[in-house]
Amino acid sequence: MPTIHLTTFIAAPADIVFDLCRHIGLHKESMAAYNEDAVAGTRMGLIGKDETVTWKAKHFFKNRLLRVKITEMKTPEMFNVEQLQGDFKSMKQEHYFKPCENGTLMIEYFHFESPYGILGQWINSLHLTKYIKNMLEHRTRYIKEIAEGSRWKIILNR
Helix, strand or coil: CCEEEEEEEECCCHHHHHHHHCEHHHHHHHCHHHCCEEEEECCCCECCCCCEEEEEEEECCEEEEEEEEEEEEECCCEEEEEEEECCCCEEEEEEEEEEECCEEEEEEEEEEECCCHHHHHHHHHHHHHHHHHHHHHHHHHHHHHHHHCCCHHHHCCC
């Protein structure tokens, strides 16, 4: 099962980064290139523990649905997201927020398993893992930019 690991320093407090990472509207903004939209479940604001959201997005020339649930949360230290329905055989994303001098270390693990056995593994190694990693890095840069600026106050109504 492939795992993508990202660690990013963000010059902002952990509680702000934590909330930005689970903000539905900010997620939609950061994934605009994929026409990602929340179509069911929690569709705006902050998603919480045991809540679900269904995302619709265009990947590999096809509209896809991914229904996920926040399965574990400890504010503002961590939260986990797991696929309930979607194209992956399985998917889990772990988010950790570690306060450090002058900011927060945001640590993400994205575990996924493709369907189709050997063919799915081959697709992972050729393209899918890199594609997902690039998408996650783009989203992380977007969150970092918002958290380190002043727009987070508007997004989070603070």
